[in-house]
Amino acid sequence: MQVSNKILQIIGIPHFALLSVIFGMMLLSFPFGVFVVFNTDIGDDINFQYPLNNLDIFKELGYLTPFDIEIGDVFIVLWSIYAILFTIAMFGPDKGFLKALSANLSREKLETKSNYMITITKWFSILILMSIIIDFIQQGFGIVTVPPSVDNNLAQFLYVSLSPIVEEIGFRVILIGLPLFVFYSHKLSIKHFFKSIWNPNRNLHIYNSRKILFLIVLVGIFFGLAHIMTGEPWSEGKFAQATVSGIILGWLYFRFGLITAILVHWGTNYFIFSYANFVSQTNEMTIEAAFSHPLINTMEMLFLISGIFSVSVLLITYFNSKKEQTLKIE
Known part of the structure; x- marks a missing residue:
């Protein structure tokens, strides 16, 4: 037990250092996103003043907003919601992010549940790690993940900024939260x-907990199917990635709350695309080329390493808890 705790403490130093870097990068994505939307030509022939009703998605749905709403208006509302949630995550539920970090670095047993942001950055990196592993395995079998075709980068950035809220409410709150309330509310x-x-x-x-896990997995599979069957779908290779992501997000929602699920999802969407679009616009390259830029590659490597540390910490913590239970029984 002492050996594993010592290993945990040694791993904890670089682990929390990486989580701090990811936190800082997430914080910077807020001004980056605003800059990209309001100060660049990301939309080419359209800009932030473009009417929302003229976007293809609203035309296809046959729904028109009753008000004269522009892309910039929606983006600011979404940006503000995420900024509020991010602030809450920084200081809750029990300790602030920096205070929780220093507390973890000064003790042998790591405690990550006292602050939302530690949980968010940790599980964000795990989700990225799992996505990379799945993509690597699938490519070995010739399965390629192809994203939906994009006609306009500004519209795409709006959609990926909107989807964390829409999908977490739809898949997590409605399909997991409501059934749990019906069956377990006192x-x-x-x-x-x-x-x-x-x-x-x-x-x-x-x-x-078994019934909960079954529900989370079931909704995760549904989440994966939705990505390859509805709207402008991804290729079939996205199913495994989206399913695993859906299971992780479902578990996060159940275990840590809606704010954690939304912000981890936000990390895979707005956070990453804000940097990619920033690189694209400042270097005058396509968004596809931006994802191969050294900065984005460095970020991906950082997420990968952080994910490995996060999984290691989870496994060691899990086995330590099992040993403690065994000792108590004996």
Whole structure:
């Protein structure tokens, strides 16, 4: 036990250093995103003043907003929501991010549940690691993941910024949160309902984890299918990636709350695309070329290493807890 704790403490130093770097990069993505949308030609023939109703997605759905809303208006609303959630994550639920970091570095046993942002950066890197592994394996079998065709980079950036909120409400809140509330709520009140939807694990008396895991996996599979069957779908290679991502996001929603699931999803969408579009616009290259830029490659490598550390910490912590349970029984 002492040896594993020592290993955990040694791993913890670079692990939390990497999480701090990811946190800083996430923070910088906020001004980067604003700069890209309002100060570059990301949209080519359209800009942030382009009417929302003229976007192809609204034409295809046959739905028109009753107000004169522009792309810039929606982006600012989304940006503000994420900024608020990010701020909450920095200081909650129990400790601030920096305070939680220093506390973890000064003790043998790591505690990551006291701050949302530690959980978010850790699981974001794990999700990226899993996606890279899945893509590597699939390419070995000749399965290539092809994204939907994009006609306009500004519209794409808007869509990827919107999807974390829409998809987390649709797949996690409605398909996981509501059933959990129906089956495990011990009282009926508006306040308790919203608290349970916000963080099911903290506010519901859940006693059968197997049923929860089954539901999370089922919704994850549905999430994967949705990516290859609806709207402008990805190629079939996206199914495995999206399914694993859906399972991870579902677990995060159940275990740590909606804010964690939304911001991890936000990380894979807005965060990454804000940097890619920033590189694209400042270097006058296509978005596809930007994803091969040294900066983006360095970021990917950082996420990969952080993911490996995060998985290692999770495994060591898990086996330590099992040993503690065994010792208590004995």
